[in-house]
Amino acid sequence: xxxxxxxxxxxxxxxxxxxxxxxxxxxxxxxxxxxLRDLSLDFPRGQLTSLLGPSGCGKTTxxxxxxxxxxxxxxxxxxxxxxxxxxxxxxxxVFQDFALLPWxxxxxxxxxxxxxxxxxxSEREAIAEQYIRNVGLAGFEKSYPHELSGGMxxxxxxxxxxxxxxxxxxxxxxxxxxxxxxxxxxxxDLLGLVAGENKTFLFVTHSIEEAVYVSDQIAILLPxxxxxxxxxxxxxxxxxxxxxIRRDPEYLDIVDxxxxxxxxxxx
Amino acid sequence: xxxxGIRLPGMSSLILWGLFWEIIGRSGYTFFLPPxxxxxxxxxxxxxxxxxxxxxxxxAQAFLAGVFSAVVIGIPTGILMGKNRLVDELLLPWxxxxxxAPLTALVPVLMVLFGFGMKSIIITTALFAVWIIILNARxxxxxxxxxxxxxxNSFGATPWAAFSKIYFWAALPEILGGVRIGVIRxxxxxxxxxxxxxxxxxxxxxxxxxxxxxxxHFWAVLIVLxxxxxxxxxxxxxxxxxxxxxxxxx
Numbered sequence: 001x002x003x004x005x006x007x008x009x010x011x012x013x014x015x016x017x018x019x020x021x022x023x024x025x026x027x028x029x030x031x032x033x034x035x036l037r038d039l040s041l042d043f044p045r046g047q048l049t050s051l052l053g054p055s056g057c058g059k060t061t062x063x064x065x066x067x068x069x070x071x072x073x074x075x076x077x078x079x080x081x082x083x084x085x086x087x088x089x090x091x092x093x094v095f096q097d098f099a100l101l102p103w104x105x106x107x108x109x110x111x112x113x114x115x116x117x118x119x120x121x122s123e124r125e126a127i128a129e130q131y132i133r134n135v136g137l138a139g140f141e142k143s144y145p146h147e148l149s150g151g152m153x154x155x156x157x158x159x160x161x162x163x164x165x166x167x168x169x170x171x172x173x174x175x176x177x178x179x180x181x182x183x184x185x186x187x188x189d190l191l192g193l194v195a196g197e198n199k200t201f202l203f204v205t206h207s208i209e210e211a212v213y214v215s216d217q218i219a220i221l222l223p224x225x226x227x228x229x230x231x232x233x234x235x236x237x238x239x240x241x242x243x244x245i246r247r248d249p250e251y252l253d254i255v256d257x258x259x260x261x262x263x264x265x266x267x
Numbered sequence: 268x269x270x271x272g273i274r275l276p277g278m279s280s281l282i283l284w285g286l287f288w289e290i291i292g293r294s295g296y297t298f299f300l301p302p303x304x305x306x307x308x309x310x311x312x313x314x315x316x317x318x319x320x321x322x323x324x325x326x327a328q329a330f331l332a333g334v335f336s337a338v339v340i341g342i343p344t345g346i347l348m349g350k351n352r353l354v355d356e357l358l359l360p361w362x363x364x365x366x367x368a369p370l371t372a373l374v375p376v377l378m379v380l381f382g383f384g385m386k387s388i389i390i391t392t393a394l395f396a397v398w399i400i401i402l403n404a405r406x407x408x409x410x411x412x413x414x415x416x417x418x419x420n421s422f423g424a425t426p427w428a429a430f431s432k433i434y435f436w437a438a439l440p441e442i443l444g445g446v447r448i449g450v451i452r453x454x455x456x457x458x459x460x461x462x463x464x465x466x467x468x469x470x471x472x473x474x475x476x477x478x479x480x481x482x483x484h485f486w487a488v489l490i491v492l493x494x495x496x497x498x499x500x501x502x503x504x505x506x507x508x509x510x511x512x513x514x515x516x517x
Contacts, residue, residue, distance in 0.1 A: 116419070116423060
């Protein structure tokens with residue numbers, strides 16, 4: 001499926017009312033270093049929001065605070081109206097370096113989130129097999145991570161996060177460690193996933209093109225200390241065919257606009 | 268290896284050194300070194316004597332008990348030190364001191380504390396082995412990738428699940444390396460214990476043979492011990508290689 005119709009939950013007008021995740025006045029200090037200062041942002045339900053910014057702007061820090069892996073110095077994060085105090089089953093994390101168990105097969109890796117949640121082995125393996133097929137790894141169930149390419153490993157990481165069926169998917173530069181062709185394929189697949197899975201995606205990236213290509217909403221973070229400088233919502237890209245997006249005038253305009261505002265922060 | 272275009276079988280160097288030993292022994296240069304063939308003949312003549320078998324079983328018991336305690340105490344302690352800053356600060360100086368300490372000097376103290384029997388030998392063996400096992404387990408846990416820890420947390424792993432399903436396996440290559448070195452040290456520990464504490468096991472045989480200038484017997488027992496230690500170490504090294512495929516990419 002190539003086109004993604006816009007329905008009510010995906011339209012911009014009621015975005016804040018349907019926020020799945022909201023960040024309110026979050027600051028994070030490491031000793032004297034201010035990583036984040038008074039940052040507020042809403043992440044609309046069922047959509048993909050990118051956190052985009054130069055390296056060192058605290059995007060991953062923000063994502064880990066939302067995941068409950070880091071505690072904010074000030075402020076709070078709400079997921080579905082409930083304040084975050086730590087990791088929870090409503091969120092799943094996809095790691096930049098995949099974070100797979102090298103001693104376990106693809107099947108066990110994909111089922112590992114469920115294993116930690118105490119799901120019975122027959123049940124969790126059935127679920128894992130389904131998601132292994134969904135990410136296109138059928139036939140590799142018995143392989144080990146070191147036998148797979150980088151792109152395939154990240155598919156395992158993605159399947160593991162999908163298998164626990166969380167409402168919110170937190171993705172920390174998931175495609176930065178795979179090669180360019182694989183990355184493009186991933187980006188196309190991600191659009192299908194956002195349209196099909198009815199989950200809220202939070203996507204950290206440092207690639208302007210990637211952010212504009214995959215996002216319903218792009219939050220641009222500026223560094224030292226990090227704050228949201230701008231939120232951009234592409235209006236017409238989601239109705240385009242995936243292979244036409246990169247030729248769309250709106251796509252090119254937004255890429256240019258973001259580069260114009262970021263270029264002064266690049267040494 | 269090939270020499271002069273001929274492919275040499277493995278262990279060729281061992282044969283060469285064995286020949287060298289045989290020649291020196293036959294030359295009658297020193298009573299201290301009988302020919303290798305005589306040593307091997309002696310070995311077969313003593314291997315089924317009650318004295319040798321008793322020595323072997325006493326040594327094996329003390330060794331296995333010592334290594335078992337060192338592993339069971341060392342691995343969890345090391346993992347705990349790697350995960351918990353407070354425990355680490357508390358224990359690390361002691362581990363480092365004991366690792367480099369001449370433990371032989373402690374053996375007389377152990378004698379006073381635990382008597383002249385098996386107990387002291389087992390404790391000596393464990394003391395020789397445990398420190399390097401602790402340090403390696405600690406190092407293994409400390410190099411675990413941050414995102415594996417984050418992964419465990421983000422899926423809500425209980426501390427026990429994180430320990431048994433992730434930390435132990437992620438640290439396994441280092442842990443096995445530590446156990447291998449620990450086992451080699453334990454061989455020293457058990458022999459030193461037997462020699463110093465109570466003249467039992469192989470310690471007793473060494474005393475007996477060297478005091479009576481039975482050099483053939485002495486060398487036969489020594490070769491047995493060297494071979495046992497070598498086989499143990501190689502066996503553990505083979506085990507280590509089985510997990511090395513993931514040691515490079517954790």
